[in-house]
Amino acid sequence: MERIYVTVRARPLSPEDAKSSPWRVSGNSIFFSTQSSKFEFDRIFGEECKTAEVYQARTKEIVAAAVRGFNGTVFAYGQTNSGKTHTMRGSTTEPGVIPLAVRDLFDIIQEDTNREFLLRMSYMEIYNEEIN
Ligand SMILES: Nc1ncnc2c1ncn2[C@@H]1O[C@H](COP(=O)(O)OP(=O)(O)OP(=O)(O)O)[C@@H](O)[C@H]1O
Known part of the structure; x- marks a missing residue:
């Protein structure tokens, strides 16, 4: 077991917020739709989780x-x-x-x-x- 395990849980957004949120999730990474930088985590739990x-x-x-x-x-x-x-x-x-x-x-x-x-x-x- 790794000593430190960092995860993100994405909360369901309202349809209104979903339209304006600049964040995108792909696999275990989160990125800003307008920039190239990407943040990786041990695991990302999606909205349905x-x-x-x-x-x-x-x-x-x-x-x-x-x-x-x-x-x-x-x-x-x-x-x-x-x-x-x-x-x-x-x-x-x-x-x-x-x-x-x-x-x-x-x-x-x-x-x-x-x-x-x-x-x-x-x-x-x-x-x-x-x-x-
Ligand atoms: N994964 C989820 N699925 C469905 N609803 C969620 C989820 N996460 C949070 N919510 C809902 O979003 C609202 C805010 O969540 P919550 O109260 O847990 O936030 P918090 O981080 O504890 O806030 P605070 O720091 O202000 O106490 C609540 O109504 C909660 O039921």
Whole structure:
């Protein structure tokens, strides 16, 4: 597993925004329609992608590794309205990365009857360079 894995999740745009957005996605690259520069990522999730797919791509492995004693971090970064809460917290119809990780964690623990686990959990938001 690479040490750092950077992905982009494209949020569905309104038809109005889609007309004016200068950004184009091709494979795992994003480029500005009027310029030649291109930004490459480990993976780009398209507008149709579901949160479960985002979770499966890497966080699932990080959760499994954490149970084996490896530290891991998952964080979402983006401007306001870009979809961080949708991806991380989600909803009852489409749970986010945090509830999916917690569910997986308890499933793994339940299957391992030979070990005793102590769980502590916290999550935080950095907003305007302040930790909340
Ligand atoms: N992948 C997606 N598919 C459908 N709707 C989405 C998606 N991502 C975000 N949205 C919707 O877009 C809106 C803004 O998303 P969200 O609240 O997650 O943004 P945010 O980055 O957490 O914003 P803020 O930084 O202001 O809290 C919400 O109504 C959310 O449901």
